[in-house]
Amino acid sequence: MSSPGSILVVGASTAALATAEALRRKGYRGALTVLGAEPHLPYDRPPLSKQVLSGAWEAERAQLRPQQALDALDAEFVLGDPAVALDAAARTVTSAAGRTLAADAVVLATGIRPRSLPGSDGLLGVHVLRSLDHAADLRDDLLTAANAVVVGDGVLGAEIAATARALGAPVTLVGPQPALMARQLGPRVAALLGTLHVEHGVRLVPDTAVDALTEHHGQVSGVRLATGEVLPADVVVAAIGSVPATDWLEGSGLVLEDGVVCDSRCRTSAPGIYAVGDVARWHHEQLGAMLRLENRTNATEQAGIVAGNILGEDRPYTPVPYFWTDQFDARIQVHGMPFADADVEIVEGSEDDRRFVALYRRGGRPTAVLGWNMPKQTRLHRQAIVATADALLTLNR
Template sequence: MNGVLVIGASVGGLTVVEALRRKGYGGHIRLVGDEPHLPYDRPPLSKEILTGRWPIERALLRDREQLDDLDVELDLGRRAEQLDLEARTVCLDDGRHLRYDSLVIATGLAPRPLPFQPAVAGIHTLRTVDDALALRRELPTARRVVGIGAGVLGCEIAAAARSLGRQVTLIDPLSVPMARQIGGELGARIAAMHQRRGVHLRMGAGVCGFNSVNGRIGAVELADGEVVPTDLAVIAVGSVPATDWLTSSGLTLSDGIACDAYCRAAPDVYAVGDVARWRHPVTGVSTRLENRTNATEQAITVAANILRADRPYTPTPYFWTDQYDTKIQVHGVIAPDSRIRLIEGDAAAGRFVALAESGDTVTAAIGWNHPRGVRTARRRLVMDP
């Protein structure tokens, strides 16, 4: 028996391993990760790790002793390069061919680069712990910081840089921050929150180039002709599923790995987390979710299905973000045409629960500094179990 091979050693891959052991699986498990670090949590990278409030060790998901207790063979700092479905093997960058009985792909995302991004110092992306540390090293000497992209990650980075006293400009082609995640009305509240803390917002603006001086970023050029001076630029314009190594595998790749309702991409091959796209059995919509909660819940379902549970994956989408002293939680999906209705708390005081509604249907429960209230409100969602 070749056991279970897990490619991707972040929270999704590790949770598969832990769930298999909890369910009594005693076979061989190998966990392969392309970073040399022990598995770590990604949400703190743009907050506690970036600001220096946490040491790196605090972001580790498990220490070495806990991993040893799982009886898992770790291959860290190794990259998967090819999958052969017929031979049931994965080829690594060191030339080894690893056989499997069941394969789990949990390779996550890669930052989306700008097509005109120059190779000069002072331009960063943030996906890995090494990215966070490189950015953290430069922040103390960067008086001016530009964030390109005002989604969740871009807003969190802006909040972290502002909390360290940097001058921050946040640029995005949409009219308000986090518009794709929470819509215009709540996005306007995010904008006001950042502006109160001194962030300069350039919404509705596109970036068309960079100016550099002596090999280092000096300014960001906007499409309307404005030039924004900066000492440091962070690009957060989205991510793409890390599936390049699977292009010749025979798996169906369509903005992720296409799976059935059981997260199965091929016989005995499963996908977990940000990289997995599956048809939600309740909504009927082809779905790919980019958040930590989905990675853990999906991993638990996949572990059960490896052990022949045949359990469809039916989550309620959920994400959260911490910016300054504000925690925002969203259960469900806020559609572009959603109406936001306050049901508890005080919006002016910055603590409330609201519902997003499309017609007569509640599509999301939103908590703004109100974790307990939003847990209760999520029961109103049509997709909630």
């Protein structure tokens, strides 16, 4: 199979840049264009809720590569111009500025967009966090916040709450789960994380839905809960999940269902068009399931597979799911799937010391390894998940 003469990557974040780099690393020398919606050069998103929001990093430090490295890619970066339409048959993308970009192969890496709280449009003091600009605006408000409320008890909400407390803001975190990050960690470790937040002054309101926002003269003033209680708030952050950025692909002919649907090689339903990163929903051959993962590790690993497949390698993408989070003095790393009904055993360290490795088993088989402030040991125990196909096959049961 010959290499395509030209490749267009739509999106300019981690997955997009990793795809471009992998293409060059694998020997591709043809025309390469990266089309990005934001005006910024490719930057890392995990630091937004931590180092950038806290002020420990200037925005420039989140940039993924220095200008010299980007120049060495010999790629054309077209930034600040969102894609608005795709002609899949012609492999042509139209941008908001009216550009028409055609290529022999197209990689969709448009990521996700955050969900907003109903009634929040135009309301001062209400934020989402997905971009550098979002982080700057939220930081400004947190530095003077009298009462901050984070709505959402997943990874992002928990990280924002931790950073906001470190900035000195009074923080209440409200969410529908019985414990903080329960779906991501399982009940045992989620309870420990909740304790950590409470010790640092975060007020947790679990098992509770948000009914509405209250306002005064265009400024948010509170969060009304389904219980009827109103939490006072001059800053509200919505961390209530996201949706794949596929609205611009409506009518393109691609299969769209919770992302861009792909086969195990990350190929879409249209020849010559691939998807990568947060927007890609692909068939995981070992799990026998469709997956869409929203994390940096997935974005970079999947990019390598996509680049190789464009160039004729024909390899399935079969990762062990992985994510990490930093909150207060805790670094938590998770390999695999820590099901809520799994049996959890501490195999190294101690929960009391808050340095431990936990092994999750379901039906007697390992499904996940979680490390709390034990990164090296966690990587070693990861082999329990990688070692056998049987362990992987239990993940979707």
